[in-house]
Amino acid sequence: MATQRLATWAQALTYPDLPHEVSHAAVRSFYNWVGCAIGGSQHEATTIARNSLSPFFGAPTSSLLGHHGIQIDAQHAALINGIASHVHDYDDTHLDTIIHPTGPVASALLAVAEWKKGVSGEDFIVALVAGIEAECKVGLTVWPEHYDVGWHITSSAGSIGAAVAVSKILRLSTVQTSHAIGLAATQVIGLREMFGSHTKSFHPGRAAQCGLLAAVLAENGYTSSEKALEANRGWANVVGATKADAAQNLDRWLSVNGPDGLASTGSQVGRWEILRNSFKPFPCGIVIHPIIDACIQLRREIGEDNANPQSIKSVTAKVHPLVLELTGKKTPKDGLEGKFSVYHSGACGLLFGKATPAEYADGVVRDPKVIALRDLITAEIHPTLMPEQATVTVALKDGRTFTKDITNAVGSLEVPLSDEMLETKFIGQCMPVLAGQVHRASEACWAIETSDDIADIVQFLRL
Amino acid sequence: MATQRLATWAQALTYPDLPHEVSHAAVRSFYNWVGCAIGGSQHEATTIARNSLSPFFGAPTSSLLGHHGIQIDAQHAALINGIASHVHDYDDTHLDTIIHPTGPVASALLAVAEWKKGVSGEDFIVALVAGIEAECKVGLTVWPEHYDVGWHITSSAGSIGAAVAVSKILRLSTVQTSHAIGLAATQVIGLREMFGSHTKSFHPGRAAQCGLLAAVLAENGYTSSEKALEANRGWANVVGATKADAAQNLDRWLSVNGPDGLASTGSQVGRWEILRNSFKPFPCGIVIHPIIDACIQLRREIGEDNANPQSIKSVTAKVHPLVLELTGKKTPKDGLEGKFSVYHSGACGLLFGKATPAEYADGVVRDPKVIALRDLITAEIHPTLMPEQATVTVALKDGRTFTKDITNAVGSLEVPLSDEMLETKFIGQCMPVLAGQVHRASEACWAIETSDDIADIVQFLRL
Numbered sequence: 001m002a003t004q005r006l007a008t009w010a011q012a013l014t015y016p017d018l019p020h021e022v023s024h025a026a027v028r029s030f031y032n033w034v035g036c037a038i039g040g041s042q043h044e045a046t047t048i049a050r051n052s053l054s055p056f057f058g059a060p061t062s063s064l065l066g067h068h069g070i071q072i073d074a075q076h077a078a079l080i081n082g083i084a085s086h087v088h089d090y091d092d093t094h095l096d097t098i099i100h101p102t103g104p105v106a107s108a109l110l111a112v113a114e115w116k117k118g119v120s121g122e123d124f125i126v127a128l129v130a131g132i133e134a135e136c137k138v139g140l141t142v143w144p145e146h147y148d149v150g151w152h153i154t155s156s157a158g159s160i161g162a163a164v165a166v167s168k169i170l171r172l173s174t175v176q177t178s179h180a181i182g183l184a185a186t187q188v189i190g191l192r193e194m195f196g197s198h199t200k201s202f203h204p205g206r207a208a209q210c211g212l213l214a215a216v217l218a219e220n221g222y223t224s225s226e227k228a229l230e231a232n233r234g235w236a237n238v239v240g241a242t243k244a245d246a247a248q249n250l251d252r253w254l255s256v257n258g259p260d261g262l263a264s265t266g267s268q269v270g271r272w273e274i275l276r277n278s279f280k281p282f283p284c285g286i287v288i289h290p291i292i293d294a295c296i297q298l299r300r301e302i303g304e305d306n307a308n309p310q311s312i313k314s315v316t317a318k319v320h321p322l323v324l325e326l327t328g329k330k331t332p333k334d335g336l337e338g339k340f341s342v343y344h345s346g347a348c349g350l351l352f353g354k355a356t357p358a359e360y361a362d363g364v365v366r367d368p369k370v371i372a373l374r375d376l377i378t379a380e381i382h383p384t385l386m387p388e389q390a391t392v393t394v395a396l397k398d399g400r401t402f403t404k405d406i407t408n409a410v411g412s413l414e415v416p417l418s419d420e421m422l423e424t425k426f427i428g429q430c431m432p433v434l435a436g437q438v439h440r441a442s443e444a445c446w447a448i449e450t451s452d453d454i455a456d457i458v459q460f461l462r463l
Numbered sequence: 464m465a466t467q468r469l470a471t472w473a474q475a476l477t478y479p480d481l482p483h484e485v486s487h488a489a490v491r492s493f494y495n496w497v498g499c500a501i502g503g504s505q506h507e508a509t510t511i512a513r514n515s516l517s518p519f520f521g522a523p524t525s526s527l528l529g530h531h532g533i534q535i536d537a538q539h540a541a542l543i544n545g546i547a548s549h550v551h552d553y554d555d556t557h558l559d560t561i562i563h564p565t566g567p568v569a570s571a572l573l574a575v576a577e578w579k580k581g582v583s584g585e586d587f588i589v590a591l592v593a594g595i596e597a598e599c600k601v602g603l604t605v606w607p608e609h610y611d612v613g614w615h616i617t618s619s620a621g622s623i624g625a626a627v628a629v630s631k632i633l634r635l636s637t638v639q640t641s642h643a644i645g646l647a648a649t650q651v652i653g654l655r656e657m658f659g660s661h662t663k664s665f666h667p668g669r670a671a672q673c674g675l676l677a678a679v680l681a682e683n684g685y686t687s688s689e690k691a692l693e694a695n696r697g698w699a700n701v702v703g704a705t706k707a708d709a710a711q712n713l714d715r716w717l718s719v720n721g722p723d724g725l726a727s728t729g730s731q732v733g734r735w736e737i738l739r740n741s742f743k744p745f746p747c748g749i750v751i752h753p754i755i756d757a758c759i760q761l762r763r764e765i766g767e768d769n770a771n772p773q774s775i776k777s778v779t780a781k782v783h784p785l786v787l788e789l790t791g792k793k794t795p796k797d798g799l800e801g802k803f804s805v806y807h808s809g810a811c812g813l814l815f816g817k818a819t820p821a822e823y824a825d826g827v828v829r830d831p832k833v834i835a836l837r838d839l840i841t842a843e844i845h846p847t848l849m850p851e852q853a854t855v856t857v858a859l860k861d862g863r864t865f866t867k868d869i870t871n872a873v874g875s876l877e878v879p880l881s882d883e884m885l886e887t888k889f890i891g892q893c894m895p896v897l898a899g900q901v902h903r904a905s906e907a908c909w910a911i912e913t914s915d916d917i918a919d920i921v922q923f924l925r926l
Contacts, residue, residue: 052685055536073519150696188652196688216515222661
């Protein structure tokens, strides 16, 4: 029943069914994904994939984001944009499963929307929601054993999300959507052993491509199981590892009646997973985020004019032990090391009021002014603090002191990134690639819901 | 170590390292695969895949077997030929793992060889051996738990075999081959729940494509784990289901020193899995094979002139209970039902001396002469017989009786298909597609080892 339930739910979902907060969460997820995909478009992994696979590119229908007008076939666009969107580990996170949900779904969806032409923003957003709900729900049914045993849940669940989303755009029937889910479920992508290599970013890209392929085959009558998720030798039982109640879990998470089930279109029963999606504000390890957050807020309190090594006497951070274990680098030498330095990161928060990819450029890490402020920062372990907490105190040379306690850093579910901060992140990622075009790109993405044709947006996302 | 060991072994393997029986087994495996791929080229699943994916086809470099001169990109050729080769469930079987080994490997290899041009038959055969050894060895490390839990081992291990084979053809270094293995290992294709739908045949095709993609990315510097098979969260542990000793097993099967390990190139230590590959002689359930085998042999003994309903008084088969349970259809109405009729199958063995796809055409099943002989056959269960055994007795009207005991049917490891029977099978599969060209195709495939360029063979395999 679970596969059919999911297919039926997805097929019936319409844009007017989405509460405003849900559609806005989808726009934010799309917006953040575009920034990540453009931000990662020049990365070595993206470049290798693009160059090595070019002999296979089919008729040009879909754009490579952040590139010079390059269009390729939708399958390869899904793969390569998906790689780019994850390669900096800067994409979104569904915290209940640590799925990065938008990568596999939006990479497939944008490629198909551009290929098929005339897909409206509303249709795109409802397909995105359907796909994200699908992958997060099936992820929840096998979490955490599935992840613990070694599956990269973003891609192993992601291909199913991509298949559901593309099935929506292609207007597949319920049976066809079930077959698409089956074809996606039988392609299980992503071992955690690959973390630390290019292959980690391959995972969401390949999941997008697998889901797209699944939907296209199903559209044309290629048959699959109609109980791929719940069958004895189906997805949940096979990849659920030691989880004995995988099938029961499917019933719980894919029911439209229960409070945890698929969100009901009319009556608000059920839960929208997309409302539990979160965005990383800073391109570095999450343990430093509370300190950066505190420093950015303190910059406003002490006044921008005082946020420099001339006015500041000392900065003291009380932190969780993991902060120094993972990011205790006192004298980082380049951008990459800067990401593992709470001192550099805190200094950027105070000096610039932000920590975007630009603040982790080699030149910034070696800037004497940054180094001077960095050297004024000390970090002390406080065993009673939680990882999401920190306290930062700035003492000015004029004798005043300012203290900021962070209980939950910005970017958490409790303190979500504002649209404004999301835009700062977007601009920081895209500026080096899109330059003067970045603001038009940002505007177009924010306005996606009013678009008659997604292709009109994409033109601003390539060069 | 296991991944590196496999990569090192594969990279070093040369054609002169192959004992004659091994290279001949590879030629037979290739030959049988070509017949299956051409035989399945007109199947609905193959047609749907070809039509629905045509918008994605890249530059034409590689042939679709059995089609009118169609060349497409190597990735899609691997996928579609792989689908075709498995769609009739008539391909080869490595009986220790029930992997159908040639599909994933040869589908990728032929597509790449044609694309790259100038690949010799010797290089092709050694790559095929490397790939088949790789997939069967890694399959053995997780067998049988991996299959039992629900993985279609042909494809879940097959992508690794395809990656190793293509890495050979592309002359990758050991490190690149390790990365290719990693990229293939992270794409785990095939749930058994899909059996009974088109998606079963999708599995070996997709595995071929995944392995090909993996090798191409690795060739260009896309990095992966170098211990993808053996790591804590690597392939064997993640897909090995409850198999606690997966890592130990890897050491055993991927050692070049042990008797079960990878075959040593010089000293003959180790075991060649390709010598344990078997070929199905008849396109029907394996339980009828002993009866067909007996009937074909009896035809020779009673004389072809007597092998008809005019001369035969009765035929009595003593069979294992499964034969009647699975294939007890007394009055089959069409070709598909004929495959589930021991009576029809036995009658064809006696009347025609063969049971190829042609004998399961609707017209043959409805042929009065076939029906007349079929009605003379009775089958009795003998509880002491093993499934691979049968005894068939033919009583002629002239009073003579002939009896044939089968201990192992032809096609088993004990009684391998002769080259001549393999050719009968090939012709039977290919004749409806290639017509007059079939004998040239057969000759070219048998002579693969002497070819300077695989493309010279492929020209006979399309129309």
